Amino acid sequence: MAMIELAGKQVEVDEDGFIQDPEIWDKELAEALAPLEEVPTLTEDHWKVVNMIREYYLRTGVAPMIRKLCKDTGFTLKQIYELFPTGPAKGACKIAGLPKPTGCV
């Protein structure tokens, strides 16, 4: 596992750049992860998606399925990809500080 510097902290990430310890996630870390996924700054819309994923994950232990994500945030799949060009699984989940999703999104 590699260590990278994010928001002034040394953070352990896996080979795809997902943080290993979801506990250490905070807003600053999300903002530092965002540019790595082609998101220059996190807008309110980005946060809506990130927060939904985060809350769902903390509640259930897994990432939400895409349809659930679209339904709950009110965004279409297209809008999600406009917000997160690298996709919900790779981009949005990474920024939301989830460990690598094995299932869906």
Add this chain to the structure above:
Amino acid sequence: MSFKPPGPKVPQREIKYDEVRIYTDEEIHNYTEEELKNFKIKYDIPMLEELEKGPWPSFVADTKQLALHRRKLADDRVLMPKECAEDLLGQLQLSLEHGETHWKHGGIVGVSGYGGGVIGRYSDLPERFPAIAHFHTMRINQPNSKFYKTDYLRAIADLWNFRGSGCMNMHGSTGDIIFLGTTTEQLEPIFQEMAHVLNQDIGGSGSNLRTPSCCIGKARCEFALFDTQEMCYEMTMHYQDELHRPAFPYKFKFKFDGCPNGCVASIARADISFIGTWRDDIRIDQEAVKAYMAGELLPNAGAHRGRDWGKFDIQREVIDRCPTKCMALEDGKLVINNAECNRCMHCINTMPRALRPGTDTGVMLLFGAKAPILDGAQMSVCLIPFMKTEPPYDNVKEIIEKTFDWWMEEGKNRERLGELIQRMGLPKFLEVLGIPPAPHMITEPRSNPYIFWRAEDVPGGLTFDINEYRTKHAR
């Protein structure tokens, strides 16, 4: 989901290898037979070398050639570590010794704007095999029916040698060209180069619509009963979002076979199989039937010649082989009871000059095939035995979309359509599609008919108490 009008076909870009080539002829042919014979990769691979024995082609021999070729290229002429082919063989040997794979499970990598088409692959022994620490797969949307020009093949081979391992698979079981092995940094440049220079899209992976594929159809085949290439193209273009941005419970495949011979095996592999069929009568040329019987025409267009099978016997080889027993010879004339024919193609394949499918052609739709994962393999079931359709195929899209909507609503994570149909029952799915049950929908309508009853269909109503029933009929 909404209907899009069909766009004009994207004109095909003419690719000239000389304009896009990366390597010189000397670099491509950079070793001699002699060198290959004496070439040793840097690992001992005795178990793999077993696989080189015998008369068959071997991926081990191929990979060795690739290893030698890469070793002899200058260092700055490849962007993926040069020794990847050698490390690949080294790791595989070790995996065989250990009885388990040394690829890690999963990996999420991708290209900008797409959620599929790239599969992350990492070695779990990156220190030992550094050249394949990353070895991601890319799926490339093959052209319809896999027609290629050599210029195109050379161009992709150069690109993949330069930015990837050089190792590819023509084709994966879904139909894509598979690029095997590159690093994360190279994914985006390859994607950009493919899209903007080679005019080539990548395919599907993960929980999305997988790259649709079709048989050679009207391009070459006399049996094609609808234009498989046209329909495959339209569906690929229409469902771009579904193809590139995974939002399904699991994978979903479309396959288009021009006739029931099923050359892309749609019935075995596709969640929706589209198979060409006809609803009028098989056309019979009685003169040609006589010519087959007299041995003047070779059965199966001569496909079995070269061995003595004895004289052609129409009774034994055609009439008795008809699965529905709907053929007979009457006064030297072949007669077919077309109402009983299930379009198996056997008689037509055997005597193509004498028998041809009818002229009122269309497609049948079958649903729910899959390869074995949880419950074992499953063939798709015929729910729409015949429909007429024309580009842009709106009536077919309507059915597809009803299917998508239901599956996305009800399907569990990683549940294929066929499994959902099994779990919820075929009657439920028929209701979703809005079609009445019919004898075609069961495997053997002629020997095993059954009927779906729902309480509201029974005149006067039906009351049925399972508990009361069980008091008399123990399980």
